[in-house]
Structure formats: C-alpha cells, structure tokens
Amino acid sequence: MTVAAATARPATSARFSPQWLSERLSRYILHIVVIGLTAAWMVPAVGLLVSSFRPFSGIATSGWWTAFSNPTQFTFQNYSDVLAQSNLGQSFFNSFMIAVPATVLPVTIGAFAAYAFSWMKFPGRNWIFLALVGLLAVPLQLTFIPILTFYVQQLHWTTSNLEATGIPGLPWVPLWLAHAGYGLPFSIYLLANFFRALPSDLFESAEIDGAGTLTVFFRLVLPLSVPALASLVIFQFLWVWNDLLVALIYVGGAQEVAPLTVNLANLTTSLGQGSNLLTSAAFFSMIVPLIVFLSLQRYFVRGILAGSVKG
C-alpha cells in the first residue's frame, strides 16, 4: 500500500505541498535545537580552551571572547608553567593507580551482585534491592566522618601508616574501597536492570544444556552485557578520574599519592593566584577521559541481542 501511494503521488505536487513544508520545517527545527544545545554545552569548554592560551593579565582583565581581536597575545606560557610547577607525571600515574582499581572493583562486584538480584531466587531479594536503590539517594558526604573514624581508629589506616609498610599501592586501598562502595549501588542498579531484560529462554536453554550458574554468568550474561558494562566502566572511570573530594579526604594531598585533581587544585592558592594555570591543567586532565570515552563508545551501539530470540 505504501508503495502504491508513493508512486501515485506526482513529484511536482509533492514539493512545496503543506505536508512537505511541515516535514522540512520540523526537521530543520530539530537540527537547530540539537546544534544549539550542543553549542551551549560547549561554550564553557571553548572559553576554557581560549583562556588557557592567554596570559594571566589578559584573563584577569577581559572576557575570553575578546581575545580574538588581538590574536598576538596567545601564549603557551600556562602550559609550560603547569609542566614546570606541578609533578604531572607522578600525579598522572597516581590517578591511574586510583582510577583503574576503583573502576574494576565496583563493576566486578556489581556484576556478580546484579546477576544474583536478577536471576537467582533468595528470600528478601526485592527488599534488599529496594534498599540498595535507596542508597543512591544518600549523599556521600554523609559517610566521610563515620568511615574515616573507622579507618583511622579501628584499622589505623592513615596514609602515613600505610606508606610506612612500604608495600606499593597500599596507601590507596582506603580510597579504592571507598570508591567501590560509592559506585556499587549505581552499578548494581544499572546492571541488574540490564540483566533482567535478557530473555529468560536463554537461561532455561542453558540450564537444560547443562550450564551451571557460573558458566551462565561468564559465558552468557557477561558477553551479552558488553554495552552495559562498557557504559558503566565509562561512568565510573570518569567519576573517579574527575573526583577531587573523595581523594582529598581519604589519601590527602601528599605528592607521592595524590591524584591529578588534587595536585592541580594545589596550583592555586587560596587567594586565587595561579588560577590561570588551572585552565591549561584542566586540558591536561581531560586527555584521559576523552581517550576512554572515544575508545569505549562504540560498545554503546545497541543490537548485540539481535537474532537471539524470535524470527
């Protein structure tokens, strides 16, 4: 029927008809809105980029958009200052040492837990899950004092104590555990919802085929959940990478353990001096999140389930 309608309509009357016009118009409006939103979101980043190439005097006296009237003032001074003043290599390394385990831990534990919540029957399953979702609403600032008290008074896990053991990586353990804890409710929630949407026939078929719970988890659930796992890894990694507060609380500002964010924040004094350095420092810290996002974003593509069930 659609074919008949399409051929029956003469091309000339189709153009400039009211319907044609409204279709065109709505498409343009959609594009304008999308482009407008994108531009609005990018303004601060662009401003930051422009500012990072301006001298401190310029940043302090005029807006970044005025910079284009006098292009000669652009300078790499901020970048070279950051490289010179901050221990960038060390803090990059620290950030990785913090972010990788703090991503792997909650995603791994979350995946196991989510599988249990979605496909295993145990008493109180729904209530526990509900409590877990409730934890999403708890501000993490509330937890600092009780957890720190526990770390320091019960376990004696202060950064200096842990460093004194001489075991590399140990000073970050409190931070890894904290990040894992803060990330778990969301990762369980996201993964459980994804796992639950997998067709139950697959699990029944695997059960008849003789696959045990762990086999089902590793051979079916994980490979089928790559899109969800990838998006969760991106979320969690970016959150940990960009985190300043939690890192500052649990490991402090010591050069040898502090991540990039803490290190860069130390560039400015409380009076705001050196704030021009932050502009270029921000771009240094953006490199890794950009790489992570661009390399994993293809897993966002849907459709990995196509062909499993139905004809």
Added chain:
Amino acid sequence: MASVTYDHVVKRYTADVTVVKDFNVEIKDKEFMVLVGPSGCGKSTALRMLAGLESISEGEIRIGDRMVNNVAAKDRDIAMVFQSYALYPHMSVYDNMAFPLQMQHMKKDEMDKRVKNASRILGLDPFLSRKPRALSGGQRQRVALGRAIVRSPKVFLLDEPLSNLDAKLRGQTRIELQKLHRDLETTFIYVTHDQVEAMTMGDRIAIMNAGILQQVGSPGDIYDHPANLFVAGFIGSPTMNFVPVTTSDTTAKATGFEVKLPKSVPAGKGTLGFRPEALTDRPSADGSLEMKVDVVERLGSDQFLYGQVGSDQVTARVDPRMKVDPGDSVKLGLDTRSLHLFDSQNETALF
C-alpha cells in the same frame, strides 16, 4: 530412547491456582506425541515439568523407569527446542550447537563429529561460522533443532517450534520434523496450539483444556470419535456444527430438521454434532435439511456454505461444482454415520 510417563501430575502455583490437574499420560518409546490445546491450558507447563524447568507439585514423572521429579534438568537426558529458539546470540552456529557438548566436557573430535553430523542432517553446513542474527527465521529454527540433536537425548521436547515461522515455511518444516523423527527414532513430545500441526504430525494427540487432559488418541480416532464437546469443537476446521436437539429413542429433533440416530438414546435434551463434510448435496431419507445460505466461500478444492438451518448456525462443506449463491435455500443431506451426540449436562459424547 525411552518412554515418558506422567503419573497423576499436578502443578499448583498457589493453593487456588492449579494449572495442571491430575495429568496422566503414557508416551511410548519412539512415539511422536503432540500436546495440544488453547493457550493457557497447561500444555506448556506439562512440558516444562518434564524438562525440569518447573517443579512438580504432586504426582510423578518418569523417563523410562526412572522417576525424574528431583533430577536436575541437565541430567534428565532430554533436549528442548524453544518457541523463541533461545539461541546464544554471541556465539556462532557451530558454537551454539557445540555448547551442550562442551558442558558435558566431551572430547573435541567427538564433539566436532557430532556437530558436523547434525549440521549435515539439517543443511546448516554453509552457516556454521555465522552468528544467529545473520540467519533467517527458518535457519535459526534449524540451529535450535541441531542443538537438540547433537546431544542424542532420550526425549525431544518441542515447545511450539513452528509458531514464529511464516505459513509456507511452517508447512515445509512440519514435513522435515516428521522425517527427522523417523530418522532419529527418538521419543518426541511436541506442544502446539495449532490443531493442524497436531493432526498432521502426531502419532498420538493429547488434548488439554483448562489444565485437564480431555482425550488421548490417534489423530483419526480423535477426529472421528471425540470424547466430549470441547475436543469435537477444537479439532477440525471449519469447526464441527453443534445444534441443540431434543431426543427421543432414535430420533433427534432440532429447530429446522429431524434426523434418525444410529442408535437409541434416552429421551431428553442434547447437542447434536456433525462435521461440515457430513452434509452433502444429495438429500437422504435418514436426514436432510434445508439451509438458508448467508455466505459462500469457494476455495477451489472446497466450497464452504455458512447459513441458517431453522434458528441454528450451520457450516457445510460441499462439492465445489455445486452452484450456490448467498441468499439461496439449498436442500442438503446429512450423513447419519458421522453424527455425534453430546450430553447437555456434562458435555461428554454419547456416541
């Protein structure tokens, strides 16, 4: 290869929700048994209890001589084909079929032999390295069958395996499945809501309704001798005509006609049943009726007349060469050998 016995099997979800009630069937070795019934009648549940996917509330299920109530699904030596095929989407066709064998930790070369053999039987050789999403519906269905075949199970369970295929493919696959059954010489248990599939494929058919087994028998037996009103109405297309009648001895009187019964029955009320093909264009002495035709369907090989006899709705299947138009009144003969009479109270067949 084994027989399957359902012995007073009950499936109850809560105290007052019982989906399978006192189910008793004995399925012989190498038999093709079809469980058929309208949706929600408990046929799938009956199959899933045998598969080990649902627990059994009461009674016993035996495969061969072994009671399997508490045996895990994987140890029951059965294979199941799901309506949705349930293929593993991230694995190739080969891996899909090899999966159950890998779970048994079978040796690589034996596994390879079995998978290759199944793929040859099903014509899947060109697709072994493809993923399920790159296959058509019919091919996916064959992969699902292949995954069942490689295990050489004692019993094949098929849960509406054809319902996602288009009509033409369904017809072909029906025939292929029958060939497969003959070649494998294994017990097949096949669940469907389609009475055509049941009639064409089953050695025997078990008809269920509302959790209760209605009748078990060969397709011909069930067609010619339905045990009750439900079976009579469920099997056959177009459905059997049901006309309320008053009986006295060997005659039954409906609103529009009177017919001589083949044997005497107690006087009272009942439901007379006769299939559309029991009506012919040659009126006979024992039974004839006058039909006011509303609709005529010509299918080439058949001609269906839908109309009124007295105040009852009746369908007739007559010779396609008979000239009838809507609005006509035609005189039809009723073959009294294929009459059925059902009790008006409990709906069981008197004959």
